[in-house]
Amino acid sequence: MTLHAAKPVGGGPARRRAAPLGAIGSLLALGVVLAVWGRELFTGETGPHGGFDPIARFLLAVSVIVLVCHLVAALLRRFDQPPVVGEILGGLLLGPSVFGVLWPSGRAWLFPAEVLSTLQVTAQLGLVTFMFLLGCELRLDQVRAHRKAVWTTVAGSMGLPFVAGVAAALAAEGVIAGRFGSTTAYALFFGLAMAITALPVLARILVDLRIDDTAIGRLALTCAAVGDGAAWAALTVLLALTGISGSGSVAAVMGMAAAFVLVTALCVRPALAAVVRRCERTPAGEQLLLPVLAAGAIGFASLSQVIGLHPVIGAFLFGVVVPRDSAAVERISKQLQGFAVTILLPLFFAGVGLSTSLGLLSGVTPWLLFLGLLLVASVVKFIGAGGGAKLAGMSTVDSLRIGTLMNCRGVTELVLATIGLQYKLVNELGFTILVLIALVTTAATGPLMQLLSRRAGTPG
Amino acid sequence: MTLHAAKPVGGGPARRRAAPLGAIGSLLALGVVLAVWGRELFTGETGPHGGFDPIARFLLAVSVIVLVCHLVAALLRRFDQPPVVGEILGGLLLGPSVFGVLWPSGRAWLFPAEVLSTLQVTAQLGLVTFMFLLGCELRLDQVRAHRKAVWTTVAGSMGLPFVAGVAAALAAEGVIAGRFGSTTAYALFFGLAMAITALPVLARILVDLRIDDTAIGRLALTCAAVGDGAAWAALTVLLALTGISGSGSVAAVMGMAAAFVLVTALCVRPALAAVVRRCERTPAGEQLLLPVLAAGAIGFASLSQVIGLHPVIGAFLFGVVVPRDSAAVERISKQLQGFAVTILLPLFFAGVGLSTSLGLLSGVTPWLLFLGLLLVASVVKFIGAGGGAKLAGMSTVDSLRIGTLMNCRGVTELVLATIGLQYKLVNELGFTILVLIALVTTAATGPLMQLLSRRAGTPG
Numbered sequence: 001m002t003l004h005a006a007k008p009v010g011g012g013p014a015r016r017r018a019a020p021l022g023a024i025g026s027l028l029a030l031g032v033v034l035a036v037w038g039r040e041l042f043t044g045e046t047g048p049h050g051g052f053d054p055i056a057r058f059l060l061a062v063s064v065i066v067l068v069c070h071l072v073a074a075l076l077r078r079f080d081q082p083p084v085v086g087e088i089l090g091g092l093l094l095g096p097s098v099f100g101v102l103w104p105s106g107r108a109w110l111f112p113a114e115v116l117s118t119l120q121v122t123a124q125l126g127l128v129t130f131m132f133l134l135g136c137e138l139r140l141d142q143v144r145a146h147r148k149a150v151w152t153t154v155a156g157s158m159g160l161p162f163v164a165g166v167a168a169a170l171a172a173e174g175v176i177a178g179r180f181g182s183t184t185a186y187a188l189f190f191g192l193a194m195a196i197t198a199l200p201v202l203a204r205i206l207v208d209l210r211i212d213d214t215a216i217g218r219l220a221l222t223c224a225a226v227g228d229g230a231a232w233a234a235l236t237v238l239l240a241l242t243g244i245s246g247s248g249s250v251a252a253v254m255g256m257a258a259a260f261v262l263v264t265a266l267c268v269r270p271a272l273a274a275v276v277r278r279c280e281r282t283p284a285g286e287q288l289l290l291p292v293l294a295a296g297a298i299g300f301a302s303l304s305q306v307i308g309l310h311p312v313i314g315a316f317l318f319g320v321v322v323p324r325d326s327a328a329v330e331r332i333s334k335q336l337q338g339f340a341v342t343i344l345l346p347l348f349f350a351g352v353g354l355s356t357s358l359g360l361l362s363g364v365t366p367w368l369l370f371l372g373l374l375l376v377a378s379v380v381k382f383i384g385a386g387g388g389a390k391l392a393g394m395s396t397v398d399s400l401r402i403g404t405l406m407n408c409r410g411v412t413e414l415v416l417a418t419i420g421l422q423y424k425l426v427n428e429l430g431f432t433i434l435v436l437i438a439l440v441t442t443a444a445t446g447p448l449m450q451l452l453s454r455r456a457g458t459p460g
Numbered sequence: 461m462t463l464h465a466a467k468p469v470g471g472g473p474a475r476r477r478a479a480p481l482g483a484i485g486s487l488l489a490l491g492v493v494l495a496v497w498g499r500e501l502f503t504g505e506t507g508p509h510g511g512f513d514p515i516a517r518f519l520l521a522v523s524v525i526v527l528v529c530h531l532v533a534a535l536l537r538r539f540d541q542p543p544v545v546g547e548i549l550g551g552l553l554l555g556p557s558v559f560g561v562l563w564p565s566g567r568a569w570l571f572p573a574e575v576l577s578t579l580q581v582t583a584q585l586g587l588v589t590f591m592f593l594l595g596c597e598l599r600l601d602q603v604r605a606h607r608k609a610v611w612t613t614v615a616g617s618m619g620l621p622f623v624a625g626v627a628a629a630l631a632a633e634g635v636i637a638g639r640f641g642s643t644t645a646y647a648l649f650f651g652l653a654m655a656i657t658a659l660p661v662l663a664r665i666l667v668d669l670r671i672d673d674t675a676i677g678r679l680a681l682t683c684a685a686v687g688d689g690a691a692w693a694a695l696t697v698l699l700a701l702t703g704i705s706g707s708g709s710v711a712a713v714m715g716m717a718a719a720f721v722l723v724t725a726l727c728v729r730p731a732l733a734a735v736v737r738r739c740e741r742t743p744a745g746e747q748l749l750l751p752v753l754a755a756g757a758i759g760f761a762s763l764s765q766v767i768g769l770h771p772v773i774g775a776f777l778f779g780v781v782v783p784r785d786s787a788a789v790e791r792i793s794k795q796l797q798g799f800a801v802t803i804l805l806p807l808f809f810a811g812v813g814l815s816t817s818l819g820l821l822s823g824v825t826p827w828l829l830f831l832g833l834l835l836v837a838s839v840v841k842f843i844g845a846g847g848g849a850k851l852a853g854m855s856t857v858d859s860l861r862i863g864t865l866m867n868c869r870g871v872t873e874l875v876l877a878t879i880g881l882q883y884k885l886v887n888e889l890g891f892t893i894l895v896l897i898a899l900v901t902t903a904a905t906g907p908l909m910q911l912l913s914r915r916a917g918t919p920g
Contacts, residue, residue: 335798
């Protein structure tokens, strides 16, 4: 007999019959209590928010965000959507676009300014952990195996949309550029935002479609991984070149960024490998591995912010240098995923949703701009990636599939859009358009792939 | 060939020889960069903190806290100490007692006021999750099996220290009482703080000593569980009775607390059981279980704060009504544990350490008071628990063991001490003394048990 022996819930039949009566009785009691003391409790003497102190408000907001995001995700999963689509949509629902329009005072009550700022900081923990895990997943072993296919597909799927994005950005500068002031920085940023593919969401969609272990699935993942690495490297250079985060001259930030990457690759990587090997030897050491990796990722995020880059870049870089041959590291990624990605990352999505205002899309011009950019983003990506794959000698159907898959922008686009808004590279309208492009291209990937499969017979 | 094939770290022997050169070269490059631009970067134009914005400072503080707490824990594990002792000690090291004395400006730089307040709110997420998991672990199935032993041991191990604690509190009122003003509330609170036993730390120590699956281990765990449940119930009544959190009259808080517990037991419990059963049926549903339980725990914490109780009570209560017969729930607890308990709970420990000031123990009176209270707490608990077990017919050695085990106060005492400080039931000195009592009684449990085992032969 163990202490934690399972015990049936609810008890025998007699107890089952009594349960509804108890439930009704307890609700009646609650009603009486609320009727007598409700006014006193909720409009009590503890200041303008009634009985709500800041911590209670923060906890309530977290609880609502997590629940709404995951419920919408569960709902949309029935329509073959990856969770991220529902979670972003949940964030949008809670933002000024829906909740704020339907019940403005409710939104202001649930998300007052001080709660929003705390949420934003806490969400950073989730985002940093997520970017670290993304870096951990960046495996480039496949590049050698399909060298030609990978490079032509990456060149097509990133190069073409980048050029088209820069051109579109220059055309739309008057409407969506931010107040940062540098046309070069704005156009390069927007090109990057058009060029990326979301590695984690893509991986998820491939698993859902059961083609993650096929030649085409592996090629798409490898291309997305190479593209992701290239995109974050390009963003690093962009932030450094334009001195955007404002801590020192361009030369200082460039020099620090280069030294940071060098030291990470040549000192931190072997040191970390040694630490992981040592920790793996004993169970006590293995317990130390989770805090060491988490503290490293969070510390690197902070460092990269200090030298003038964005925190996500440091966390991603630290993930890249984590040793890949360790079973313990794999277990730890799973553990981190539980809380950080399920609970804290939705806070980031909600932050995106709370900053997104569909109301900005009122009038014909913004809508035309959004649809035009969406079309450019999707068509150019499709042609670039699919054409690259075709050039590398893949079949037409597989090239169409690659073109469809690489158009998935998911959470990576959201992170980039947030950075663009934060550094004033785009304005609120530009940010909202990027968020919607991320949402639509991600939501379209699954259904389009199934359409292609139905046309072409069995997948793979 | 899978995409995530393992790849050896470091490469071949040629690469191994080149590694030290690369490391030295990259460090030299970093040195040059720092020499040329360091001043500009760290004392740059971005305000009084140099290149540090609030998010970077927050991330840095989290990283340092997690690393220090777990490193100290790993160090102390060599002396057979449970992790919590090292983590609390890590928090103390970072607080005003050590870091603040050794390097005051460093401490002020690493933990400025705005970072501390954000840390406190984030730590609440960890604390709430921890209390939820504690509630989940509250299994009372063993009570029936050893009814007499459990009740006499609990009565002895909680009743006697409670009475002694109230008496000691009344004697020391002038020195350690807070500014709340009610002698009754202060004395009852202090009695409670003397009476508790830490369920999670005890479980951990039993596993470390390999006696968790023996008769004595199960009895100790069951008694601690019953005691924990009783202590949180008593705290609920105490907070309500004295209207401490100040949201409404005593009658309002009492009424709401009673209605809250009733509705939770009679409506939420069966509803949650139905939700868990439904979610368990499909893999998609199971993914929803983690956010539902986390959002529930966090939401309950917020609710219990609103009605005038402490957030930890709501989270604990929600954990208690989670169905116990679900393998999925068990898996989810493990997942939550990863991030919430390893990364976020140390933030709470650090908060305790940062509020603890050993400097308050200067002079003979505070030290005598601390040693006296420690002696009262330990001796009375030992006599009460051991005597209860002996009365219930256990052997002398086993009674001694039970007396030793129940004296472990661990993290539960810290939570209680924080509540006492927050509601001004004790002052800073009283808080510091409670923290030190928690530390000493927890650290003593393992070694004392091994001493007893050596005297009495094999354990169990």
